[in-house]
Amino acid sequence: MTDMSVLDQVEQSLRIPVLEGLQAQGDLIVIPVPGPIDPPGARWVRVPPEGVELLRGGAGGNTHMLVAEPGTCRWTPHRADWQDLGVFTASAEVYLLHPEHGALGCAPGTYVVRRQREHERGGSRLVAD
Amino acid sequence: MVRHEAAAIREQWLGRALSTRPTDRPAAEAAISGLYRLIGLSPPRFHWVASPAAALETMPPGAAHSETVQRLDAWPVPTRLRALRAELCAGVDLRIERERQPVVQELHRLLWLPLGRSIDACLLPALNPRTGRWYETQSVSWIAHYDALRRVAGVSFTAAQLRVLALWARAAAACHWWWPRQHVCVVSERPVALHTEEGGARLHNPDGPALRYADGWRIHALHGTRVPDWVLTDPTPERIADEPNVEVRRSAIERLGWSAYVERAGLRLVASAPDPGNPGFELRLYDTGGSSRVLLAVNGSLERDGSRRQYGLTVPPYFGDPVAAAGWTYGLSADQYSRLLRRT
Structure with a gap:
């Protein structure tokens, strides 16, 4: 997915709804928050042209990728909740890509990216699909 | 360019590590003998076995009583070979010029880490116990990385460093796991x-x-x-x-299959509700009679064959509302989850 060309992305963006609200992609959910937020101690990185790997599947494959036009999105792996992966703030639309789930488009704003959990005896565990 | 070259080297080394071809016994014995010589020992006698399980259960004739597999990391030969490898890596690392550091880090990410994950996932299950510094020392992950430092990043090696790396590389390319005792080295054939x-x-x-x-x-x-x-x-x-x-x-x-399981196990349907964000499909909550309930959902995306996969998630037993249970999986309330716009 990291080698996805700009044209591929443009082609996808024509079909992907860009939304402001809550959206889920498999075992991840994107939660809009009244932003911008700047948690203390958070280390922000600019999302590079090849994107940011948010989460790899079970043992390496099926990665959830965050992609944005250069200079329009920053990401921090800050976790306010144990299920969180981090937070991104975008000034233009950004996309979450995954090889087996449809892409999500997020309108400019701030979002928390969170993982899904499952119940098991004595507690919860994170889902890896 | 670095990415393509690194991918080619990664595939080459992954292919060797996960190979099911017969081992090249003469090449393996020559390379391992060369490593023994480098640490000042005479080449060992070789004892070939069909699998790691056989190697771990066999105490080969001539082995010292103290060299049991439980104490593998304390055996003298692996200890000295680990030091040989550490010296090689430290020596090469010192020769990496500052401007090459970004490429080296990229190679670490593209080669060392994924190869290490593949070896852990695919080859370590044949070992018991699975952990041990000696197994990491034999892993192709670091060998491929240093191979790429030379071939892709243009790091210059001394002639002596090249000879040492070549021996590790030949051993890794010629056989499967090996257990070097002082006078005898047990080597496993590859899987079939x-x-x-x-x-x-x-x-x-x-x-x-x-x-x-x-x-x-x-x-x-x-x-x-x-x-x-x-x-x-x-x-x-x-x-x-x-x-x-x-x-x-x-x-x-x-x-x-989740739906066949629910039917054959006779799980009782507690409730169903429209799946927010996945129009036309339902969330179904089942009682398993145990300490969890099962939430059955339909994937938001089509599979490659055009079907939609059903999948189940276990949720706490106190839920009666499928939407509340689905929200719980993401740490959200039923009200929050009901506002889901899209699920893929």
Whole structure:
């Protein structure tokens, strides 16, 4: 997915709804928050042209990728909740890509990216699909 | 360019590591003998076995009594070979110019880490115990990385460093795991069958053993989860109910199919509700009679064959509302989750 060309992305963006609200992609959910937020101690990185790997599947494959036009999105792996992966703030639309789930488009704003959990005896565990 | 060259080197070394071809015994013995000489020892006698299991169960004739596999990391030869490898790596690292550091880090990310993950997932299951510094020392992950430093990053090696790296590389390319005692080295043949998915990321074979050696030692695995053979041959609701391991249980249920499992296990439907964000499909909550309930959902995206996959998630037993249970999986309330716009 990291080698996805700009044209591929443009082609996808024509079909992907860009939304402001809550959206889920498999075992991840994107939660809009009244932003911008700047948690203390958070280390922000600019999302590079090849994107940011948010989460790899079970043992390496099926990665959830965050992609944005250069200079329009920053990401921090800050976790306010144990299920969180981090937070991104975008000034233009950004996309979450995954090889087996449809892409999500997020309108400019701030979002928390969170993982899904499952119940098991004595507690919860994170889902890896 | 770095990315393409690194990918080519990664595939080359992954292919060697996960190979099921017969070993090249003369090449392996020559390389291992060369490593023994470098640490000041005479070449050992070689004792070949069909599988790592056989190597771990065999005390070869001539081995010192103290050299049991339980104490592998304290054996003298692996200790000295680890030092030899550490000296090589430290020596080469010192020769990396500052401007090459970004490329070196990129190679670490593209080669060392993914190869290490593949070896851990695909080859370590044949070992018991699976951990040990000696196994990491034999892993192709660091060998491929230093190979790439030379071939891709243009780091210059001394002639002596090249000779040492070449011996490690030849040993890794010629045989499977090896256990070097002072006078005898046990070397395993490669597996005769090794099935993986996602380009060697994890063991997977729905039709038979995922890893099998010539002496019959074998394991079954689905999507990287090691499973008993009944999961492949006869997954029944009764066996699933008796299985204590949650990963194995899940593999068996997926083998059976979630909807078939729900039906055959006679799970009671507690409630169903429209799935927010996935128009036309329902969330269905079932009582398993146990300490969890099962939430059955339909995937938001089509599979490659055009079907939609059903999947189940276990949720706490106190939920009666499927939407509240779905929200819980993401740490959200029913009200929050009901505002889901889209799920793929």
